[in-house]
Amino acid sequence: MTFSGFLNKVFFREIAKGLKLTLKHTLHREVTVPYPHEKLTLPDTHRGALCLLKYENGEERCVGCDLCEAACPSHCIKVVSAEDQTDGILRRYATDFDIDITKCVFCGFCVEACPVNALGMTKMYEYSTPDKKTLLFDKPKLYEIGEKNYGEAKNYLVAHNQEDHDEASRAYEYRFPSNYTPEPEPAPEEEKAK
Numbered sequence: 001m002t003f004s005g006f007l008n009k010v011f012f013r014e015i016a017k018g019l020k021l022t023l024k025h026t027l028h029r030e031v032t033v034p035y036p037h038e039k040l041t042l043p044d045t046h047r048g049a050l051c052l053l054k055y056e057n058g059e060e061r062c063v064g065c066d067l068c069e070a071a072c073p074s075h076c077i078k079v080v081s082a083e084d085q086t087d088g089i090l091r092r093y094a095t096d097f098d099i100d101i102t103k104c105v106f107c108g109f110c111v112e113a114c115p116v117n118a119l120g121m122t123k124m125y126e127y128s129t130p131d132k133k134t135l136l137f138d139k140p141k142l143y144e145i146g147e148k149n150y151g152e153a154k155n156y157l158v159a160h161n162q163e164d165h166d167e168a169s170r171a172y173e174y175r176f177p178s179n180y181t182p183e184p185e186p187a188p189e190e191e192k193a194k
């Protein structure tokens with residue numbers, strides 16, 4: 001045994017070193033947040049649960065273009081759309097809109113792809129459940145989240161430079177050009193000939 005090893009054994013140097021380290025950390029400020037008793041303040045850029053948004057007059061923003069579905073790397077969005085021409089004004093909308101949140105990786109690509117800012121992300125993250133089926137967010141659920149967390153979703157869009165906090169952005173409403181006439185649906189015989 002070396003002389004230094006002998007001293008270490010006699011004076012319990014390793015134990016003293018350990019106690020010194022423990023004492024140092026005991027006096028440090030706590031860095032762990034005791035969730036759920038305390039919660040962190042999340043930034044506006046936070047990517048939480050997705051939602052669908054409406055215009056201020058209550059009209060749905062989504063025009064059922066499917067761009068979010070195409071942009072999603074997880075293939076967890078399914079949009080079914082239809083056209084409506086009552087009053088001679090063409091409107092396109094989503095009849096069904098589903099997001100399988102169990103597959104979502106919260107990348108935000110779908111929000112970026114949306115041309116009318118119909119999608120937003122909220123700071124909502126407490127929705128764990130033993131029933132996986134409830135994590136298939138359908139259209140009513142997505143609008144419900146959007147209504148409850150409207151401010152957060154709007155702040156997300158502003159924080160990601162997709163919308164401005166000004167009068168023009170609030171007043172903006174997408175409309176199909178008035179001279180646009182959709183092509184008639186091909187007859188079943190024409191469809192077969194193609």
Ligand code: SF4
Nearest residue numbers: 072104105107108110
């Ligand atoms: S956040 Fe990303 S993974 Fe989730 S639905 Fe949107 S595009 Fe898909």
Ligand code: SF4
Nearest residue numbers: 062063065066068114
């Ligand atoms: S949410 Fe946006 S991108 Fe997705 S279908 Fe609707 S309008 Fe298109």
